[in-house]
Amino acid sequence: LLLLDIGLLAGGSNRDILTLVGLDAFMIVTGLGATLMKIPVARFAFWTISTIAMLVLLYYLVAVFGDAVSGSDPDTVSTFNALRNIILVTWLIYPVAWLVGTEGLNFIGLYGETLLFMVPRP
DSSP: OHHHHHHHHHTOOHHHHHHHHHHHHHHHHHHHHHHHOOSHHHHHHHHHHHHHHHHHHHHHHHHHHHHHHTTSOHHHHHHHHHHHHHHHHHHTHHHHHHHHSTTTTOOSOHHHHHHHHTSOOO
Protein backbone atom coordinates (compact mmCIF):
# COMPACT_ATOMS: atom_id res chain seq x y z
CA LEU A 1 0.00 0.00 0.00
CA LEU A 2 2.89 2.33 0.71
CA LEU A 3 4.20 1.96 -2.82
CA LEU A 4 0.71 2.31 -4.29
CA ASP A 5 0.24 5.55 -2.36
CA ILE A 6 3.55 7.05 -3.41
CA GLY A 7 2.96 5.95 -7.00
CA LEU A 8 -0.42 7.65 -7.02
CA LEU A 9 1.07 10.77 -5.42
CA ALA A 10 3.68 10.92 -8.17
CA GLY A 11 1.02 10.51 -10.84
CA GLY A 12 2.59 7.33 -12.17
CA SER A 13 0.84 5.26 -14.80
CA ASN A 14 -1.09 2.15 -13.79
CA ARG A 15 1.56 0.04 -15.53
CA ASP A 16 4.38 1.68 -13.59
CA ILE A 17 2.53 1.34 -10.28
CA LEU A 18 1.78 -2.31 -11.02
CA THR A 19 5.45 -2.89 -11.87
CA LEU A 20 6.51 -1.30 -8.58
CA VAL A 21 4.04 -3.35 -6.54
CA GLY A 22 4.99 -6.51 -8.47
CA LEU A 23 8.67 -5.94 -7.71
CA ASP A 24 7.77 -5.49 -4.06
CA ALA A 25 5.80 -8.74 -3.97
CA PHE A 26 8.67 -10.58 -5.68
CA MET A 27 11.15 -9.09 -3.19
CA ILE A 28 9.00 -10.17 -0.24
CA VAL A 29 8.51 -13.72 -1.51
CA THR A 30 12.20 -14.24 -2.25
CA GLY A 31 13.09 -12.72 1.13
CA LEU A 32 10.72 -15.17 2.77
CA GLY A 33 12.41 -17.95 0.82
CA ALA A 34 15.78 -16.80 2.16
CA THR A 35 14.50 -17.09 5.70
CA LEU A 36 12.78 -20.45 5.28
CA MET A 37 15.54 -22.28 3.40
CA LYS A 38 17.61 -24.72 5.46
CA ILE A 39 20.57 -24.99 3.04
CA PRO A 40 22.94 -22.02 3.55
CA VAL A 41 23.75 -21.62 -0.16
CA ALA A 42 20.05 -21.48 -0.98
CA ARG A 43 19.44 -18.96 1.83
CA PHE A 44 22.08 -16.59 0.51
CA ALA A 45 20.98 -17.12 -3.10
CA PHE A 46 17.43 -16.09 -2.19
CA TRP A 47 18.74 -13.19 -0.10
CA THR A 48 20.78 -12.01 -3.09
CA ILE A 49 17.81 -12.27 -5.45
CA SER A 50 15.60 -10.42 -2.97
CA THR A 51 18.21 -7.70 -2.46
CA ILE A 52 18.64 -7.23 -6.21
CA ALA A 53 14.85 -6.95 -6.57
CA MET A 54 14.84 -4.31 -3.84
CA LEU A 55 17.60 -2.32 -5.55
CA VAL A 56 15.72 -2.44 -8.86
CA LEU A 57 12.55 -1.36 -7.04
CA LEU A 58 14.34 1.58 -5.41
CA TYR A 59 15.93 2.60 -8.71
CA TYR A 60 12.51 2.41 -10.37
CA LEU A 61 11.08 4.55 -7.60
CA VAL A 62 13.77 7.19 -8.13
CA ALA A 63 13.97 7.15 -11.93
CA VAL A 64 10.46 6.42 -13.19
CA PHE A 65 8.42 8.04 -10.45
CA GLY A 66 10.87 10.92 -10.11
CA ASP A 67 10.17 11.72 -13.76
CA ALA A 68 6.43 11.28 -13.29
CA VAL A 69 6.24 13.73 -10.40
CA SER A 70 8.53 16.34 -11.98
CA GLY A 71 5.63 18.14 -13.69
CA SER A 72 3.57 18.42 -10.52
CA ASP A 73 3.19 21.40 -8.22
CA PRO A 74 6.09 22.16 -5.82
CA ASP A 75 4.25 20.86 -2.73
CA THR A 76 3.60 17.49 -4.38
CA VAL A 77 7.20 17.23 -5.57
CA SER A 78 8.48 18.11 -2.09
CA THR A 79 6.19 15.59 -0.39
CA PHE A 80 7.11 12.88 -2.90
CA ASN A 81 10.85 13.54 -2.48
CA ALA A 82 10.62 13.42 1.31
CA LEU A 83 8.64 10.16 1.31
CA ARG A 84 10.86 8.61 -1.36
CA ASN A 85 14.00 9.45 0.61
CA ILE A 86 12.56 7.95 3.80
CA ILE A 87 11.76 4.76 1.89
CA LEU A 88 15.24 4.65 0.34
CA VAL A 89 17.06 5.02 3.64
CA THR A 90 14.89 2.78 5.79
CA TRP A 91 14.46 -0.01 3.23
CA LEU A 92 18.22 -0.32 2.78
CA ILE A 93 18.41 -1.41 6.43
CA TYR A 94 16.44 -4.64 5.80
CA PRO A 95 18.97 -6.65 3.76
CA VAL A 96 21.85 -5.49 5.94
CA ALA A 97 20.01 -6.45 9.14
CA TRP A 98 19.16 -9.86 7.66
CA LEU A 99 22.73 -10.44 6.53
CA VAL A 100 24.44 -9.52 9.80
CA GLY A 101 21.66 -10.90 12.01
CA THR A 102 20.70 -14.35 13.18
CA GLU A 103 19.17 -15.34 9.83
CA GLY A 104 22.36 -14.55 7.92
CA LEU A 105 25.95 -14.47 9.15
CA ASN A 106 25.03 -14.17 12.85
CA PHE A 107 27.45 -11.29 13.49
CA ILE A 108 24.98 -9.68 15.88
CA GLY A 109 22.60 -11.31 18.29
CA LEU A 110 18.84 -11.32 18.28
CA TYR A 111 18.57 -8.11 20.32
CA GLY A 112 20.82 -6.15 17.97
CA GLU A 113 19.00 -7.53 14.96
CA THR A 114 15.64 -6.60 16.49
CA LEU A 115 16.88 -3.05 17.12
CA LEU A 116 17.87 -2.75 13.46
CA PHE A 117 14.44 -3.89 12.34
CA MET A 118 12.75 -1.54 14.79
CA VAL A 119 14.07 1.59 13.05
CA PRO A 120 10.94 3.68 12.50
CA ARG A 121 9.38 3.00 9.13
CA PRO A 122 7.19 5.36 7.11
